[in-house]
Amino acid sequence: MKASFGRRYMVSASHRLHAAALTAEENRVAYGKCNNEHGHGHNYVVEVLVGGAVAAETGMVVDLPALDKTVRERVLDRFDHANLNLDPLFADRVPTTENLCKEIFALLRDALPAGELEHVRVEETENNFFECSARG
Amino acid sequence: MIFLTRRATFSASHYYWNEAWPAEKNQQVFGRCANRNGHGHNYTLEVTVAGEPDPVTGFVVDLKWLKDVMEREVLAAYDHKHLNLDAPEFARMIPTTENIAIAAWQRLEPAITSAGGARLNRIRVYETPEIFAEYRGEA
Numbered sequence: 001m002k003a004s005f006g007r008r009y010m011v012s013a014s015h016r017l018h019a020a021a022l023t024a025e026e027n028r029v030a031y032g033k034c035n036n037e038h039g040h041g042h043n044y045v046v047e048v049l050v051g052g053a054v055a056a057e058t059g060m061v062v063d064l065p066a067l068d069k070t071v072r073e074r075v076l077d078r079f080d081h082a083n084l085n086l087d088p089l090f091a092d093r094v095p096t097t098e099n100l101c102k103e104i105f106a107l108l109r110d111a112l113p114a115g116e117l118e119h120v121r122v123e124e125t126e127n128n129f130f131e132c133s134a135r136g
Numbered sequence: 137m138i139f140l141t142r143r144a145t146f147s148a149s150h151y152y153w154n155e156a157w158p159a160e161k162n163q164q165v166f167g168r169c170a171n172r173n174g175h176g177h178n179y180t181l182e183v184t185v186a187g188e189p190d191p192v193t194g195f196v197v198d199l200k201w202l203k204d205v206m207e208r209e210v211l212a213a214y215d216h217k218h219l220n221l222d223a224p225e226f227a228r229m230i231p232t233t234e235n236i237a238i239a240a241w242q243r244l245e246p247a248i249t250s251a252g253g254a255r256l257n258r259i260r261v262y263e264t265p266e267i268f269a270e271y272r273g274e275a
Contacts, residue, residue: 002274003234008266049270054238057154058165059230064267065167 004051004118005061009071014041015084015095039083044097045123046075046104052115066113074107097124105132139257140196141184144206146215149176150231153220174218180262181210181240187254197254209243233269237261241271 016039017031027035034040048071052061078087084095089103101122109117116134123129151174152166162170169175183206187196213223219231225239241259248256262268 001238001271003237003269003271005234006260006268006270054232054234056229057156059152059232059235061234061269063165 001054002051003054003061004049005064005067005115006047006049007064007067007071009046009048009076011044011046011076011080012041013044013079013082013084014039015090016040017094017096018085019094020092039085042124044079044100045121045129046071047119047121047123048108049118049121050112050115051118062112062114070111070113071108074111075104078107079104097122097128097130101130101132109134137186138189138196139184139186140199140254141182142199142202142206144181144183144203144211145178146181146211147176147178148214148217148219149174150219150226151175152230152232154230174220177263179214179236180260181206182258182260182262183240183244183256184258184260185248185254186257190253197248197251201251202248205244205247209247210240213243233261233263233267234271237269237271241273245273 015034016036017034018027019030022030048067050062050067054061079100084090084100087095090099093099101120104122105117105120108120119131119133121129121131151172152169153162153172154165157165183202185197185202189196214236217223219226219236223231223239225242226235229235229239237259240261241256244259245256248254256273258270258272260268260270
């Protein structure tokens with residue numbers, strides 16, 4: 001049987017939305033409060049959904065501690081309590097939550113201990129979230 | 137196509153143990169979940185059905201009917217129970233969140249399909265707010 005296992009993690013990070021290609025005024029118009037010069041922060045929730053066959057002997061799609069270790073090493077250690085703008089992944093890209101979601105998907109896609117990465121969902125606040133899925 | 141989801145909660149105990157393995161391997165693979173005295177969770181069951189709104193009622197399904205089906209087929213068997221000891225399906229498979237999602241599908245699907253309206257689309261079972269499994273009827 002194929003099922004999916006989901007796990008939610010928290011990342012507290014700061015960012016500033018500011019595009020180098022835009023003027024200061026254009027940035028203010030495009031990003032509003034998020035363009036504040038000194039940045040701001042969020043408690044992001046990162047939801048990881050892993051699909052695969054349920055192993056008969058364990059009843060599991062993926063071993064939870066092994067998944068946690070991968071996510072911790074690839075994502076949480078990198079982004080938690082960090083300034084996203086200073087990460088090399090965002091050297092020439094604005095750290096919107098869309099882009100963060102895509103980067104987390106790419107960091108995890110080939111690193112999972114088992115199964116296939118079905119989606120990464122990043123909730124920036126309780127009221128807005130973004131999803132990247134294997135369907136493209 | 138409209139996807140309609142109804143939630144319910146149930147509180148149950150369980151443990152993880154593979155009888156084919158020695159105790160040491162069970163403890164190594166399942167950690168704290170292998171404690172034979174069990175432990176418990178407040179589970180959240182999410183049932184998603186898919187269909188078109190009925191032209192007369194505007195309903196994909198009657199939510200009261202769906203609530204009753206969930207209570208009869210799943211909650212009566214799982215709520216305030218020990219899953220390993222009280223639910224027959226978990227005598228032959230480990231009551232992981234994945235297997236609970238599959239078992240809930242198998243309990244609900246005949247009742248929903250035989251009603252002739254919406255189809256069962258997805259089951260999600262949250263073991264904690266941070267851990268869940270979903271099953272979409274795939275073999």
